[in-house]
Amino acid sequence: MNQSVTLDFQLGVGSTAQTVEVTGAAPLLNTTSATLTNVVSHDETVNLPLNGREFTQLTLLTPGAAPQEDGQQSSFTVALGAGGISPSVNGQRGEQNNFTMDGVLNNATYTNTWVIAPPPDAIQEFNVQSHITDAQFAISSGANINLVTRSGTNSFHGALWEFLRNDILDAQTFPETERLPYRQNQYGVYLGGPVAVPHLYNGRDKTWFSFYWEGFRSSQSTTTLASTLTPAMMSGDFSGVLGAQVGVDSLGRPEYANEIYDPFTSRPDPANPGQSLRDPFPDNKIPTNRLNPASLLILQKYYPAPNLNVAEGVLPNFQFSGATTTDSDIFGFRLDHQITSNDSIFLRFNRSNQNKTSPQDFPSYVHTLSNYGQQAAVGYTHIFDPTTILNFRYGYSYVNFASNDEAAGTAFTDSIDFTEAAPEHDGIQLGPQVSVSNGFSGVNQFAIPLGPQETMDYHADLSKVAGNHTLGVGGLYYHVRSYDDGWGAGMGFTQNATAQGATPGPTGFGPASLLLGTPDNYGPWVGNTGADQTVNWYGVYGQDQWQATKKLVVSAGIRWD
Numbered sequence: 001m002n003q004s005v006t007l008d009f010q011l012g013v014g015s016t017a018q019t020v021e022v023t024g025a026a027p028l029l030n031t032t033s034a035t036l037t038n039v040v041s042h043d044e045t046v047n048l049p050l051n052g053r054e055f056t057q058l059t060l061l062t063p064g065a066a067p068q069e070d071g072q073q074s075s076f077t078v079a080l081g082a083g084g085i086s087p088s089v090n091g092q093r094g095e096q097n098n099f100t101m102d103g104v105l106n107n108a109t110y111t112n113t114w115v116i117a118p119p120p121d122a123i124q125e126f127n128v129q130s131h132i133t134d135a136q137f138a139i140s141s142g143a144n145i146n147l148v149t150r151s152g153t154n155s156f157h158g159a160l161w162e163f164l165r166n167d168i169l170d171a172q173t174f175p176e177t178e179r180l181p182y183r184q185n186q187y188g189v190y191l192g193g194p195v196a197v198p199h200l201y202n203g204r205d206k207t208w209f210s211f212y213w214e215g216f217r218s219s220q221s222t223t224t225l226a227s228t229l230t231p232a233m234m235s236g237d238f239s240g241v242l243g244a245q246v247g248v249d250s251l252g253r254p255e256y257a258n259e260i261y262d263p264f265t266s267r268p269d270p271a272n273p274g275q276s277l278r279d280p281f282p283d284n285k286i287p288t289n290r291l292n293p294a295s296l297l298i299l300q301k302y303y304p305a306p307n308l309n310v311a312e313g314v315l316p317n318f319q320f321s322g323a324t325t326t327d328s329d330i331f332g333f334r335l336d337h338q339i340t341s342n343d344s345i346f347l348r349f350n351r352s353n354q355n356k357t358s359p360q361d362f363p364s365y366v367h368t369l370s371n372y373g374q375q376a377a378v379g380y381t382h383i384f385d386p387t388t389i390l391n392f393r394y395g396y397s398y399v400n401f402a403s404n405d406e407a408a409g410t411a412f413t414d415s416i417d418f419t420e421a422a423p424e425h426d427g428i429q430l431g432p433q434v435s436v437s438n439g440f441s442g443v444n445q446f447a448i449p450l451g452p453q454e455t456m457d458y459h460a461d462l463s464k465v466a467g468n469h470t471l472g473v474g475g476l477y478y479h480v481r482s483y484d485d486g487w488g489a490g491m492g493f494t495q496n497a498t499a500q501g502a503t504p505g506p507t508g509f510g511p512a513s514l515l516l517g518t519p520d521n522y523g524p525w526v527g528n529t530g531a532d533q534t535v536n537w538y539g540v541y542g543q544d545q546w547q548a549t550k551k552l553v554v555s556a557g558i559r560w561d
Helices: 041-049 055-061 071-077 293-302 411-415 510-516
Strands: 036-041 099-102 123-130 142-151 156-165 182-194 205-226 245-248 254-257 320-340 343-359 366-385 388-405 431-438 446-465 469-485 489-492 521-525 531-549 552-561
Touching: 036 041, 036 055, 041 055, 041 123, 055 123, 055 142, 071 388, 205 343, 293 411, 293 431, 366 446, 431 510, 489 510
Parallel strands: 099 142, 431 489
Antiparallel strands: 036 123, 123 142, 156 182, 182 205, 205 320, 245 254, 320 343, 343 366, 366 388, 388 446, 446 469, 469 531, 489 521, 531 552
16 A cells, blocks of 8 residues: 555557448339439438438439529428428429329429428438439429338337437527527337237238327527617607708708608699699607507507617617427328238328417517328239239328418407408408518518318339330329418508608608508408319320340330320
């Protein structure tokens, strides 16, 4: 104890052994053609990091793919995490892509996206096909993004997962500022195996099932800057925004920037034929008895008082923190059965329900975006002999999307005598949509139901290998019923209503026009505003893939749609 000991060691050179093992799974999708293709396997889909776990992000691994979203996709699709995407592939527009799942069409027709996006754990592989030369493929000129879902096996297998993001785990900014609350949780379960009922049925080697469910919850607070009317403006006092002199009128009276004029004093200008002349409100103030009651109720309902310490007329003058929340629940079930050694069938059902709520310009109301989709599919395969295969697929898809502002309600529209001008539509009573010039925030009141959209598709494909030739014939019937709607009544309050001579210029003030109840424009979408469309699509094809040499394949085919 309490002694120092020196120990000398001599290390010898040892030997090392290294083994490199390369494994690979044969792709389920046929890629022996002139079509450019990129297959992403199950392991890649699960192991690559995906914020939101939407498989379409992996399409950007395809050469020639670019993340170019169109307006409908970005405006009407609920994004999980980083979101999914319908990319531009080899210069084609993103809406020209065709999505399929297990050989069944998987297209949301209005947004040009997908109906169902299962979690990576439920995906066997997916394949992005571009520069399509096979006559079997049709529908669009872009890429064909084909997804294959996982089936059960003779052994039970499953997975549990949760992925989270949290502001507590975020790095602190410098200089140190308050971190806004942020919560994102994504969790789920996958299970697959043989169908077995004790003492009744053993599905090993015959019947298999697979099931998944995934939930996504996100809440992220953001700071919003807005421009609201000051208490003085709401009482009709605009003296605080009266600017410098900008000229004189035909009577020699000085004109000032933001000076408000009484529209009810309009008369022909004797010095300028064809133009009008108006009288200004004294001291740039609107008398209390001239304030429009409906305008005051709109301001009372939606417009808060400024909370930023800025001068009168300086914008923005209001700041608040609001949370954007996203709730998503998706699940799917697949059943595979081997009828005989030459006959197999599968059944599949998937459902997706996603909703996003976000604040508007003011905390007095919110915007809701909802995406609901479901899909049922059945597939049958018959092997006549080792060289001849018949595939039949049927799919039914139902989509109902909506983008709605929080409705004002009948009680409010009755109070401003607006209900008859824009009656309740589809159970939603919207108020007036208001825009205000001179940089002030407006009020959004619009509803856009995109659905129901229903599709049914039937596919039959027969393939025959004859020597160096692979012959294929088949057909498609695609029934599409698409319904969309949109309504609201918007009015704009500009400088014109309170400007000298009703002409655009430095005089007049948009909020003053609002207080007087004198809109510059009014556009109602009322009555039957829906679009109900039905399309029946037919297609047949025949093709030959000839293996001319070991290095040359010649494809020839014809298709009629």
